[in-house]
Amino acid sequence: MIADIFTVAWKELREMLVQGDPRGRSRLSLLLLVVIFGVVIPLQNGRDWTDSPISVIIWGWMPFLWVSGIVADSFAGERERHTLESLLATRLSDRAILMGKFLAALLYGCVLTWIILLVSLITVNVTSSGGGLLLFPLPLAAGAVIFSILISGLAASIGVLVSLRAGSVRQAQQLMSIGMLVLFLPFMFLQFIPVELRRSMVNFLSNTDPIQIAILAAVGLIILDGILTVIGMSLFQRSKLILD
Amino acid sequence: MDAIRTENLTRSFDGRKAVDRLTLEVPRGIVFGFLGPNGSGKTTTIRLLLGLLDADEGRAEVLGFDTRAKADEVRKRSGALLEFNGLYERLSAADNLDYYGRIWHMSKAERDSRIKQLLTPLELYDRRTEPIGRWSRGMKQKLAVARTLMHQPELVFLDEPTAGLDPVASAALREDLERLAMQEGVSIFLTTHNLAEAEKLCAQVGVISRGQLLAVGSPEELRSRTSAPRLYITGRFAPQTLEQMKSNPLIQKIEQHNSRLVLDLNDMQRSHEIVTQLVQSGAQIDEVRKEKADLEDVFLNLVDEDKRGEA
Ligand SMILES: Nc1ncnc2c1ncn2[C@@H]1O[C@H](COP(=O)(O)OP(=O)(O)O)[C@@H](O)[C@H]1O
Numbered sequence: 052m053i054a055d056i057f058t059v060a061w062k063e064l065r066e067m068l069v070q071g072d073p074r075g076r077s078r079l080s081l082l083l084l085v086v087i088f089g090v091v092i093p094l095q096n097g098r099d100w101t102d103s104p105i106s107v108i109i110w111g112w113m114p115f116l117w118v119s120g121i122v123a124d125s126f127a128g129e130r131e132r133h134t135l136e137s138l139l140a141t142r143l144s145d146r147a148i149l150m151g152k153f154l155a156a157l158l159y160g161c162v163l164t165w166i167i168l169l170v171s172l173i174t175v176n177v178t179s180s181g182g183g184l185l186l187f188p189l190p191l192a193a194g195a196v197i198f199s200i201l202i203s204g205l206a207a208s209i210g211v212l213v214s215l216r217a218g219s220v221r222q223a224q225q226l227m228s229i230g231m232l233v234l235f236l237p238f239m240f241l242q243f244i245p246v247e248l249r250r251s252m253v254n255f256l257s258n259t260d261p262i263q264i265a266i267l268a269a270v271g272l273i274i275l276d277g278i279l280t281v282i283g284m285s286l287f288q289r290s291k292l293i294l295d
Numbered sequence: 296m297d298a299i300r301t302e303n304l305t306r307s308f309d310g311r312k313a314v315d316r317l318t319l320e321v322p323r324g325i326v327f328g329f330l331g332p333n334g335s336g337k338t339t340t341i342r343l344l345l346g347l348l349d350a351d352e353g354r355a356e357v358l359g360f361d362t363r364a365k366a367d368e369v370r371k372r373s374g375a376l377l378e379f380n381g382l383y384e385r386l387s388a389a390d391n392l393d394y395y396g397r398i399w400h401m402s403k404a405e406r407d408s409r410i411k412q413l414l415t416p417l418e419l420y421d422r423r424t425e426p427i428g429r430w431s432r433g434m435k436q437k438l439a440v441a442r443t444l445m446h447q448p449e450l451v452f453l454d455e456p457t458a459g460l461d462p463v464a465s466a467a468l469r470e471d472l473e474r475l476a477m478q479e480g481v482s483i484f485l486t487t488h489n490l491a492e493a494e495k496l497c498a499q500v501g502v503i504s505r506g507q508l509l510a511v512g513s514p515e516e517l518r519s520r521t522s523a524p525r526l527y528i529t530g531r532f533a534p535q536t537l538e539q540m541k542s543n544p545l546i547q548k549i550e551q552h553n554s555r556l557v558l559d560l561n562d563m564q565r566s567h568e569i570v571t572q573l574v575q576s577g578a579q580i581d582e583v584r585k586e587k588a589d590l591e592d593v594f595l596n597l598v599d600e601d602k603r604g605e606a
C-alpha cells in the first residue's frame with residue numbers, strides 16, 4: 052500500500068518536472084521561483100533575513116500558492132488526456148491512487164519551500180559576512196518545517212478534491228483560485244468586525260504565547276486536512292469516475 | 296477453469312441495454328475475438344469484466360474471481376489496453392513501461408530486462424528514452440500493447456487495438472500481436488469490428504450486436520455453422536419456380552433477389568439436382584456458382600438477421 056502510494060507519487064513528480072510541461076511549471080520556472088525567493092528577496096533583507104516576517108510568508112503562505120498551481124491537474128488532467136481509465140484498470144487501489152496524487156502535491160510544496168529557505172540561508176551567509184553563522188531561530192525553523200507540510204497538505208487535499216470533481220483542468224484551476232479567495236476572505240473582512248471584538252482578539256493574541264497559537268493552528272490544519280482526505284476517499288469511486 | 300465466464304450479464308445506460316444478457320465462456324490460453332459493429336457493447340463488456348462498471352443484472356467471473364466482489368484480484372492478474380491507450384505523452388517510452396512495472400511491484404532489474412525484452416522485437420528499444428508525444432499512432436499502440444504485457448499477466452484485454460491505424464500499421468501490429476500471443480502464452484480477449492483481424496488472430500470468435508451475443512465458435516465453425524456453402528444461380532425463372540423449389544427437401548433456404556437465386560443446401564454434392572429441376576421447370580440459367588461464405592458474410596448475416604428480428 053505504502054509502496055503503491057509512492058509509485059503513483061513518483062510518476063506525478065516525474066511528469067511535473069519533465070521539460071516543457073504544459074502546466075507552466077517547467078524546470079525553468081521552478082528555477083525562477085528559487086532565484087526570486089531564495090536569492091533576490093533575502094539579499095534585500097541582508098542580515099535581518101532570518102528574523103524577517105517575509106520568511107514566514109514563504110513557508111506560511113507560498114506553499115498554498117505553489118501547490119494550487121499544480122494540483123488541479125492531478126485527476127482532471129488524467130481524465131482530459133484519457134489516461135485515467137487505464138490507470139483505474141491496474142491493480143492499484145482507489146486509496147493508493149488518491150493518496151499518491153496527494154503525496155506528490157504535498158511533496159512538491161514542501162520540498163520547494165525547503166529548498167528556497169535553504170538557498171536563502173546560503174545567500175545571506177555568503178553575502179553578509181561577519182558575525183558568525185546566520186540561522187533561523189529554532190521556533191521559526193520548526194514552524195517552517197511543520198507549517199510548510201500542513202499548508203501544502205491543505206492545498207493538496209483541497210486540490211485533489213476539486214480535481215476529482217472538475218470537468219476539465221481549466222475548470223479545476225478556476226475552482227482552485229476561487230477556493231483560495233474564499234479561504235482568505237475572512238482576513239479581508241477583518242476591518243468590518245466590531246471594534247471591541249477586534250480589540251479582544253488582538254488582546255488574546257498578544258497575551259498568548261505565539262508557540263501556543265502555532266500549535267493551535269497546526270492542530271486545526273491537521274483536522275482540516277484529515278476531514279478533506281476522508282471526503283476525497285468517499286468521493287473516489289472507480290465506476291463513477293468512468294461514467295463522467 | 297475458464298479465463299472468462301459470464302451469465303446473463305446486463306448493463307443499461309439511460310434505459311438502453313448496452314450489454315444484454317451476455318452469457319459467454321472463454322477458455323484459457325487462446326485469443327478470443329469479440330466481434331461487433333460500433334456501439335454493440337464491446338467496450339462496456341470489457342469495463343464490466345474489469346470491474347470498472349457494475350452490472351445491473353447477471354454475473355461474471357474472470358480467472359475464477361467474481362468481478363463484483365473480487366475486482367481487485369481480477370485487475371491484479373490482467374492487463375488492459377482500453378479504448379484510449381492511456382500512455383503518458385510527456386514521459387518517455389521506458390518511463391511509461393517502468394511505471395506499470397512499479398505498479399505491479401517488479402524489481403528494478405526485472406523492469407529493465409522486461410522493457411528490453413518487450414521493446415527490442417517491436418523495434419522501439421533504441422528509442423525508449425524519447426518522450427512519446429510525437430510518436431506515430433502505430434508506435435504508441437505497439438508500446439501500449441507492450442505495457443499491458445509488462446507484468447506478465449494471465450489475461451489481457453485489448454479493446455480494438457488497431458482502430459484508427461492506417462492499413463500498414465494495423466497489419467504490422469497484427470503481426471506483433473500474433474507473435475506475442477504465441478510467445479507469451481497469455482489468454483487474450485480482443486474486441487474488434489474488423490473481420491480480417493478476427494480471422495487472423497482469434498482461435499474463437501463471439502459475434503455481438505446491440506449488446507447481444509449472436510454466435511460463438513472458431514472462425515471456421517462459424518462459417519460452416521451459420522451458412523453452409525451457398526449456391527448462387529443467375530437467370531430467368533418462371534414465377535411459380537420459387538414455390539416449387541421450397542418443397543424440395545434438399546433446400547434449407549431459398550431467396551430470390553431479382554434475377555438471382557441464393558440457396559442454402561443440405562448437401563452441396565447434390566447441387567446438380569437443383570439445376571436439373573430448375574431447367575425442367577423452364578428456367579433459363581446464365582450462371583451457377585458455388586461459394587463458401589466468408590466470415591464477413593456470416594457476420595453481416597448475423598447482424599442483419601438480428602436487426603430484422605427487432606423491426
Ligand atoms: N458511459 C456511457 N453513458 C451512456 N451510454 C453509454 C456509455 N457507455 C456506452 N454507452 C452506450 O452503450 C452502447 C454500447 O457502447 P460500447 O460498449 O462503447 O460499444 P462498442 O465498444 O462496441 O463500440 C452504445 O449505444 C453507447 O452509446
Ligand SMILES: [Mg+2]
Binds near residue numbers: 337339378454455
Ligand atoms: Mg468500443
